[in-house]
Amino acid sequence: MVKKLALLGAGRIGKVHARAISEDKRAVLSAVADPMPGAVEAIAEATGAAVQTIEAIEADSSIDAVLICTPTNTHSDLIERFCRAGKAVFCEKPIDLDVKRAEACAEVVRATGGKVMLGFNRRFDPHFQAVRKAIDDGRIGKVEMVTIISRDPGAPPPSYIKVSGGIFRDMTIHDFDMARFLLGEEISTVTATGSVLVDPEIGTLGDYDSASVILTTASGRQAVISNSRRASYGYDQRIEVHGSEGSVAAENQRPVSIEIANGNGYTRPPLYDFFMTRYTAAYAAEITAFLDVIENNATPSPSIEDGLIALKIADAALQSAKNRSVITL
Amino acid sequence: MVKKLALLGAGRIGKVHARAISEDKRAVLSAVADPMPGAVEAIAEATGAAVQTIEAIEADSSIDAVLICTPTNTHSDLIERFCRAGKAVFCEKPIDLDVKRAEACAEVVRATGGKVMLGFNRRFDPHFQAVRKAIDDGRIGKVEMVTIISRDPGAPPPSYIKVSGGIFRDMTIHDFDMARFLLGEEISTVTATGSVLVDPEIGTLGDYDSASVILTTASGRQAVISNSRRASYGYDQRIEVHGSEGSVAAENQRPVSIEIANGNGYTRPPLYDFFMTRYTAAYAAEITAFLDVIENNATPSPSIEDGLIALKIADAALQSAKNRSVITL
Amino acid sequence: MVKKLALLGAGRIGKVHARAISEDKRAVLSAVADPMPGAVEAIAEATGAAVQTIEAIEADSSIDAVLICTPTNTHSDLIERFCRAGKAVFCEKPIDLDVKRAEACAEVVRATGGKVMLGFNRRFDPHFQAVRKAIDDGRIGKVEMVTIISRDPGAPPPSYIKVSGGIFRDMTIHDFDMARFLLGEEISTVTATGSVLVDPEIGTLGDYDSASVILTTASGRQAVISNSRRASYGYDQRIEVHGSEGSVAAENQRPVSIEIANGNGYTRPPLYDFFMTRYTAAYAAEITAFLDVIENNATPSPSIEDGLIALKIADAALQSAKNRSVITL
């Protein structure tokens, strides 16, 4: 039977998910909620969904699942409410900027037996999936060292930095989750350094714009993460895993792969310059995976626990960078 | 106002176009025709189109345009009928296997002032478009030499070879059109060679499976085409244009771009292995271009003349290969 | 015992060979001849060789072998003289610009049982050697189609064009030899086209600066060659062999392999811009191979016959381009 979904939050990521739902025959978007007019009506019109309040969606027993695409500070409350309402939940990362609030939320999920999937979209990128598959297929032997280079095309505005929770909770959190996805062992220590090299105003706001992190696991596996809020050449997203018998790497992606040669050399175009175009396929695959969860009543992955652990690593990274110390989790 | 389209032929390419229409707000697929049951109903259900006869579509004055995705031997007749019916026409290549029949058809198009766009999908590939844009932007100076390497993953079955018109009319015709698209001048001479290296049965049927072609223009520009019906590593589709001030090349495409390194070396996955996955974006962009034509009453490109010229080059190539001579158009 | 060699011709290629000899313990350069003062003394000083006349070298029974690096129009005479003198001969390509003269020379070589190796240096390039080894190791199955793209950084001056024998005998001859080296079968037909796109003065001198060639073998194997006298991005030297089970390609070479990324894209430096730096390793390996021949009294390869065949293909190409016809050898 076709599942009925509701979307909470009609921003740009909500719109992407709405479209993905409309292309999957197993589901229909039956309601969309957002306090701001405009975008919500556009999504309703494009998909046939009804514009509803969150309360109405909560009370509508015909709705099987919700997608939480609202601002971060509402995530925990909404996850709890919809778990209690017995609906499957897809929620954008992070659970909350405050790890204690996130833990309390996870406790409610556990207590209610809620099905909650966290929006770490990069796990669903086909290139990164292929990296993981190469590991699982034994192509590189035992995983030893993970290298992640992740740079945004440009720094967000101060208004965003202020509510972002800082670079580790906002940006590096994706890389922490990716490192866990690839290392195959839990993180045991975190060492981070942060600097302000891109935009002094980011420093004024108490945040960093450039960061390096080393993660280790109990058996000594290591991950290194390099972040910058600005890359002149586009959205730089590379991962590499070195193992006992080989290595596997995912290359950067660009909209067109041509090469122009002249007296200055051989030039390929810049990379994608926006996370939503870079990760188009990942966003679609993520929703497909959520629909699989709903349809088969399966265990969601990434789970609320994955979200909680990534947040704890982010907190440890911040503490490490502030105190210049190695943090043991 | 939303344009109403009808699809003739519910095969795999028809299905691709039906989907593209359903994703464009400017158009709706209102009818679909195919004598074979099954696929036609599936498309009707997915898009909301009515299953109709070709006659009914022809008679329906509310339909603005048709997409002809039927077998090749019906193309000319259908183009003529729907031009006479005053509808815009998108038709898969080739116009006909017989150049005289194709010329007669083109004459009807001219006489009726019909809007006919030919399905040379590769012109719409974003990578090849970027190559053409680099030329148009003057990045490589004056065009001098075009190199096209085009190899299918595997040879089609004998049943297809028999009705295909031979490698030059079926396969190389795409490359002839691409060479024209990039050379910026009309072809004046054609020299071709063909061999049977892949499958002896293809030879038994009087066709070739491996071919090399040199095209020249009046000013001495040259294009070289290399074709094979089989490439163990996937669907090999490369173009390169050498000019007075530089060169531009489009690289091959693969589903995932990872690289695995071990004692045997560094290995990237094979290419796409199917023209429909390789050219997904091209097929979508092609329909977008056709809808632009309908909406703005613009001149279609590639036009019926482009289809006719490519067919004449194909005929010359076959004559050249058979007689081992250089053919002047 | 250390072999004694003499160098005829103290030009730039002679100097390269002199250096290679001085680095191999099996040989010593004992004499060097050149009518022009200057370069000959410099080579003598650098290597300890004596400056001698050709006659003296011919008469010196202690000399085992000569390297002929003199102008093309002296090659045939010198090959014959030194074969008659019982010395092993290394000669730069071509044997002669006139195929009849070259045939007569080859006849003398046969009659005297002379050991003559021709300077098709590219056969010794480590990358092209690796291509050949991949074929020999069965990595690509049966060879079917060879693609050679060969472009000079810039056109030579008119003074050189005048004595060069034309693009096919001067430039494409290397590619003809490479095609034979890789096809594994003799060439049976030649089709060539030539244009003047780079420098009108080349046309005035009756030559071409841009050429495309198709070669075929008896079993239907095909080679395609694309030549230009000018490439703004450096010395473009690519070969690719397509076989029944795979393909092998040699990439272009550049002095340094860095990549700079910025808002304009990802740029690698231009290629080598000179044949002597591009083929440094090939020139050294070529002389090593000649010393192997002398030491072990082995059959030279490439042989005088290889030189003769390449010249005949060049003549056929010229005839094909002039008459716009397909030439059967």
Next chain:
Amino acid sequence: MVKKLALLGAGRIGKVHARAISEDKRAVLSAVADPMPGAVEAIAEATGAAVQTIEAIEADSSIDAVLICTPTNTHSDLIERFCRAGKAVFCEKPIDLDVKRAEACAEVVRATGGKVMLGFNRRFDPHFQAVRKAIDDGRIGKVEMVTIISRDPGAPPPSYIKVSGGIFRDMTIHDFDMARFLLGEEISTVTATGSVLVDPEIGTLGDYDSASVILTTASGRQAVISNSRRASYGYDQRIEVHGSEGSVAAENQRPVSIEIANGNGYTRPPLYDFFMTRYTAAYAAEITAFLDVIENNATPSPSIEDGLIALKIADAALQSAKNRSVITL
């Protein structure tokens, strides 16, 4: 006037340097010393140098400079002796495994005004030189983050590990020097982690075989180093510098750059598998630079101070890894 050099230590690196000297007209190798018979005579024979004792070389006033290629534990003593003897000194890294001993040695160099160049060969690699030049030319703006991935093909034997000083003083020391070469600022903090993932015996000997390091400078620039003693795909040597306006990277190097495509994908050969073949050009350029120093009485670079600083960073890295702390220099 031609400079006279003496070589101390006839091991494999001594042999490489002897050859480089013999190819430079500005210098001659006049003496070679080594207590072990065999290799020393071979070098003497190949170059014309006399076999001498160190004492005799020290006393020979005609000798301008020495190259110290003896075991590490003799470096400090020999540097001091030959500085006092007024000869220019080239010494392989490290100065000493003990930083205090190295400091005392540097003090002697300063006091005697000795010309000492340290053998950080990688600074002379043409690809890394091109990276540095891109920075100096302003191609990437202000340097912000350096990434160095450095992996040996295979772990050395326990006998070597025992006398190596550990991974940071033996292997990472090259990367510390490279980071300084590229960062353009002195290192202010060091954070390192080490594990035993490759060979348990390395752990038994108290060393690590896998290490990650973060370096920072006063202005917040960051460098990340990733080391492993084993890479199945060859000698992995990559550097990348991210700046305010772009990025520059040096790619890995392989003996031949061909690519074989088949049903398993596209495969390029493994990398160089030995540091001496990977860095052939760097070793030659390093000696050329030393001869420039001697000829022009210029300041050596890398200097004894560079050697001392790299050693101090290595000590800090070891302390950081042992104590799991961030070390401020």
